[in-house]
Amino acid sequence: MAVIPEIKETTLSLNAIDKTYDMGVEQVHALRGVSLDICRNEYIAIMGASGSGKSTLMNIIGCLDSPSAGAYYLEGENVAAMSENQLSEIRNRQIGFVFQTFNLIARASIFHNVELPMIYGGIPRGERRRYAEEAITRVGLNDRIKHKPNELSGGQRQRVAIARALVFNPSIILADEPTGNLDSRTGGEIMGILDELHAAGQTIILVTHEEEIAQHASRVIRLKDGEVESDLRVDDTDACIAPSESLHLVGGATS
Amino acid sequence: MRFALDLIESFRMAIDAIRANKARGALTTLGIIIGIVAVVLTLTAANGLRDTFRQSFSAVGSDVIYVSQMPWIMMDDFFNYRNRPPIDLKQARELESKLQGRAIVNPYLGERRDAKYRSEIMEGVQIIGTTEKQLHMSSAVPATGRFLQPFDVTYKKQVCVIGSEIREALFGSANPLNQMVKLGRTEFRVIGVMEEQGGSFFGDGPNFDRQITIPISSFVKAYGGRHGRLNVDLAVKAPSSESMEMVEYMVIGEMRNIRKLRPTEDDDFAINKLDTLIDTFNNMMGVVLLVGLLVTSISLFVGGVGVMNIMFVSVTERTREIGLRKAVGARRSSILFQFLFESAFICLLGGLIGILLSAALTAVINATLMPASVSVLILVIAVVVSLTVGVVAGFVPAYRGARLDPIEALRYE
Incomplete structure (x- = not known):
């Protein structure tokens, strides 16, 4: 994991990740030797058909799952060897999830939904209030702070989810089909917010099957049968020195 | 700090959950209410009987020994005493x-x-x-x-x-x-x-x-x-x-x-004392109390099973919430406590209502049957018992919730 300071810091680095599910008689190889380096402030789209292993890859990057083999360094720490409680802490501090189905707690107010990660992170009340209000303002919902999720539209709910994801200033925002349940106009709004966050320096990983959504990213990684099929850089502004394999692919695509 | 906040969050969500399902909570507490009323009344009745007994012998000095041909309480064949x-x-x-x-x-x-x-x-x-x-x-x-x-x-x-x-x-x-x-x-x-x-x-x-x-x-x-x-x-x-x-x-x-x-x-000849009489009475009361508490435990057990059942429902219907909480950093223990609090609350609520109800019933007993009053000790026992039932009944569902795999839980429909 060679870090070249004058270029960019590597945020996460996957090295020969395998994930095998034991389905009784046969073993399913969801991921086969996936290696990736992702740098700070990259905007990445992970694409692939269903069964390509993109969900599995997302779960591993999100520290919801551990790889069967290989090393996963997140902010310099080997996450692959961590205990469940350590993984909770990593998810809490480093990862901000945005789900297709929003996954807000229906009984709790917008404010409480957004402050939830900080509660589990042990942040005192006063700071929680400040950060949560800040995050809610960033997604433009400061007038809905006391509302319940069922009083909001789908787009607004997804904004709450984004506020929740970014409130703890995570290393990565991991958005799994963030516009999947929205119409194209609201979907566009949500992508607009993600673009803004990226412009402000946030590392974002999108998981999607829509080409249109993937267009927002500056690098598109395609998976097929548990392997990286292609790793294309749309524009080089965010690029870091990546492993030779992906350089090769980038070169192949542009020629 | 982190743990304290975890607990506060668990507490808050537990109350929210109960508030959101008032009718269900009320029905569930019913079993606990009945159990606690049974506990309190059994103990109160035992105390009342003991007091009545003591009172009826208050005229007999406790520092007096009685010497008689026969003991007050015969442990042996009557004729062995009769022939003395x-x-x-x-x-x-x-x-x-x-x-x-x-x-x-x-x-x-x-x-x-x-x-x-x-x-x-x-x-x-x-x-x-x-x-x-x-x-x-x-x-x-x-x-x-x-x-x-x-x-x-x-x-x-x-x-x-x-x-x-x-x-x-x-x-x-x-x-x-x-x-x-x-x-x-x-x-x-x-x-x-x-x-x-x-x-x-x-x-x-x-x-x-x-x-x-x-x-x-x-x-x-x-x-x-x-x-x-x-x-x-x-x-x-x-x-x-x-x-x-x-x-x-x-x-x-x-x-x-x-x-x-x-x-x-x-x-x-026999030496008789008030103490012997009290001992015998206490032994007898012990048996009565034991039977009473056995019946009581059965009703508490039934109440506890009701709570456990509802907690399984509560955990299942909040599977996605559990997944989300885990995704944003909740540990197993956070989830465990959230549901333990919920069941402890339901039971504590039942316990408190049960205590109020027993106090009313005790007043009726006091007016009609015998002198009886609810003592502080009995109240403490009732509270501890209801909390214990809550924790015990809630543990298995809460543990199951805490053990959920976040990926599976998030995908749950």
Whole structure:
């Protein structure tokens, strides 16, 4: 994991990740030797058909799952060897999830939904209030702070989810089909917010099957049968020195 | 800090969850309410019985030893006791002189006779022949008139002191003093009325209010010839309750001497104490309490199963929420506590309602059946029991929730 300071810091680095599910008689190889380096402030789209292993890859990057083999360094720490409680802490501090189905707690107010990660992170009340209000303002919902999720539209709910994801200033925002349940106009709004966050320096990983959504990213990684099929850089502004394999692919695509 | 916040969040979500499902919560608490009412009432009833028992013997001094031919509570074949030689007046006087200055000895004899005043008759009244020393043996004193005096005993006076119930039955509102009552075939002049002592716990047990006391000498004269043999009971009062044990040894030693027992022979008399009676009562109460608590535990168990069931529902319907919480950093313990709090709350709520309900029922019991009151200890027990049921019943569902795989949980429909 060679870090070249004058270029960019590597945020996460996957090295020969395998994930095998034991389905009784046969073993399913969801991921086969996936290696990736992702740098700070990259905007990445992970694409692939269903069964390509993109969900599995997302779960591993999100520290919801551990790889069967290989090393996963997140902010310099080997996450692959961590205990469940350590993984909770990593998810809490480093990862901000945005789900297709929003996954807000229906009984709790917008404010409480957004402050939830900080509660589990042990942040005192006063700071929680400040950060949560800040995050809610960033997604433009400061007038809905006391509302319940069922009083909001789908787009607004997804904004709450984004506020929740970014409130703890995570290393990565991991958005799994963030516009999947929205119409194209609201979907566009949500992508607009993600673009803004990226412009402000946030590392974002999108998981999607829509080409249109993937267009927002500056690098598109395609998976097929548990392997990286292609790793294309749309524009080089965010690029870091990546492993030779992906350089090769980038070169192949542009020629 | 992190753990404290976890707990606060768990607490808050638990309350939210209960508030969101009021009807379900109310129905679930019902089982716990019934269980807690059963616990509180069982304990309260046991306390009430014990108090009633103590009260009915309050007139019997706890520092008095009773020496009799037979024990109050027979652990052996009745005929083994029956064949013992009776204690006669001569032995009573001997013990009295041996213990002179160390303890007060008061002999007494009892018979049942009809008591008659003019046209009023009370059947089978307990007639006690004793001496003026009876006054040392209990806290009872005459309400009007006087008690026996030494000269009543010495001169075999035909006088009597009556209990409060006797006065009521025979004299009504009339003044009984100096009236003649017929006890069996002999007439006695009423010289005093004892103050009310309160009823007896046992239906046929000693009831001082339904008793007539006469000089022991007059008793022997009036009723002694009938069976030929007298069987005297002796009350021995120790100078203090601390010296009771010593006095008991002394009494046993002297009685063995007086009755000329060889060292190898067993005592052929019985030492009776209020303590023995209380012990026996407590043993009996223990069994009653045990059965009561067994029934109670069954109802609590049923209530607990209800809570467990609802908690499984609660965990299942919030599977996605659990997944989300885990995704944003909740540990297993956070989830575990969230659901444990919820079930503990439901049960605590049931417990508190149960306590209020039992307090109301206790007031009714107090007014109708027997003196009863809910003590602080019982309240503490009720709260602890309901919390315990909550935690125990909630544990398996909460643990299952805590163990959920976040990926599976997030995908749950």
